[in-house]
Amino acid sequence: MLVKIKRGWELPESAATPEASYWSRRRVMGVAGAGSLLLAAGAGSRLLAAGPALAAKNDGPDPTLDLYPAAPNLRYRLDRPLTKPDVATSYNNFYEFGSHKSIVKAAQALPIRPWTVTIDGMVEKPQTLDFDALIRQVKLEERTYRLRCVEAWAMAVPWTGFPMAELVKLAEPQVGAKFVRFETFKKPEVASGQKQFWYPWPYVEGVTLAEASNELAFIATGLYGKPMPKQNGAPLRVVLPWKYGFKSIKSIVRATFTDEKPKTFWETVQGSEYGFFANVNPAVPHTRWSQAEERIIGTEDKRPTQIYNGYGEFVAGLYDGMDAKILFR
Ligand code: MTE
Numbered sequence: 603m604l605v606k607i608k609r610g611w612e613l614p615e616s617a618a619t620p621e622a623s624y625w626s627r628r629r630v631m632g633v634a635g636a637g638s639l640l641l642a643a644g645a646g647s648r649l650l651a652a653g654p655a656l657a658a659k660n661d662g663p664d665p666t667l668d669l670y671p672a673a674p675n676l677r678y679r680l681d682r683p684l685t686k687p688d689v690a691t692s693y694n695n696f697y698e699f700g701s702h703k704s705i706v707k708a709a710q711a712l713p714i715r716p717w718t719v720t721i722d723g724m725v726e727k728p729q730t731l732d733f734d735a736l737i738r739q740v741k742l743e744e745r746t747y748r749l750r751c752v753e754a755w756a757m758a759v760p761w762t763g764f765p766m767a768e769l770v771k772l773a774e775p776q777v778g779a780k781f782v783r784f785e786t787f788k789k790p791e792v793a794s795g796q797k798q799f800w801y802p803w804p805y806v807e808g809v810t811l812a813e814a815s816n817e818l819a820f821i822a823t824g825l826y827g828k829p830m831p832k833q834n835g836a837p838l839r840v841v842l843p844w845k846y847g848f849k850s851i852k853s854i855v856r857a858t859f860t861d862e863k864p865k866t867f868w869e870t871v872q873g874s875e876y877g878f879f880a881n882v883n884p885a886v887p888h889t890r891w892s893q894a895e896e897r898i899i900g901t902e903d904k905r906p907t908q909i910y911n912g913y914g915e916f917v918a919g920l921y922d923g924m925d926a927k928i929l930f931r
Pocket of ligand 1: 690693694695696697698750751752786805833834835846847848849850851852853
């Protein structure tokens with residue numbers, strides 16, 4: 603990524619919340635995998651300190667608050683403590699608001715109500731959905747996932763949202779559709795980064811239809827048991843935990859089903875460094891740095907990076923028979 607390497611991840615604080623103590627404060631409602639885990643009922647905790655998105659002038663009150671916190675889905679477990687909310691919500695990549703990590707304040711200017719998501723392209727059901735209606739058409743759940751940025755930092759957070767497969771179902775893709783292309787808003791009047799004409803706005807990302815239908819692919823509407831903070835991609839974003847973080851496009855307004863591989867934002871900016879698949883692999887270095895280790899933001903810790911960010915059991919089969927040269931950058 604064309605970024606100044608800032609050493610902000612080296613904050614000298616103990617920035618982790620053991621996963622078990624997070625869940626022990628959460629109500630468990632019999633989602634797959636809850637199994638033998640006996641967790642105390644009762645939501646609400648100081649750990650859930652990350653505030654919901656602050657309202658821009660015209661947002662009005664958030665009508666989705668009653669949906670949080672959602673039932674945890676304990677099928678996806680972490681191998682490390684959760685990142686502290688104040689770290690995950692203040693160290694962000696969101697180039698629309700600046701090409702540095704401190705975009706929290708600037709991002710609050712994004713109006714998120716009303717917000718629509720258009721589903722179009724090769725689908726039986728093209729439609730434009732109001733976000734506040736869409737979120738009631740799906741069943742929200744909470745999942746803890748690791749996120750590994752291509753810049754070699756990592757975090758582990760509880761997202762709230764719904765499987766991307768639900769969005770695919772709503773769209774009813776036509777037989778020839780092979781990819782889903784996602785697009786972020788374009789509002790240079792509130793997002794000053796979009797005045798930087800050398801970037802190809804709007805931010806675009808894409809996945810294959812098979813990836814979109816994989817059980818891990820997630821559309822997140824919340825974080826730490828509350829609606830999504832703006833800096834993390836309110837009101838809804840993509841989360842693909844086995845891929846480098848730049849694939850997890852924020853604040854989406856469009857999902858287009860297509861038979862053509864979408865040209866993504868970072869491929870357009872620097873195609874020699876950022877590819878379409880961008881699956882995490884410690885053995886394939888970035889052209890300018892190693893991917894063997896990751897720095898855990900908010901701590902002094904480093905960990906070995908895992909192939910597919912540790913999610914190989916869920917996703918490796920998607921790439922059977924494909925050329926490894928295109929899969930890991
Ligand atoms: N989405 C948009 N629209 N704009 C961006 O600049 N940055 C990406 C991704 N999604 C980005 C984006 C990158 S590089 C990363 S690592 C993650 O968002 C960071 O998500 P976070 O700020 O919630 O940690």
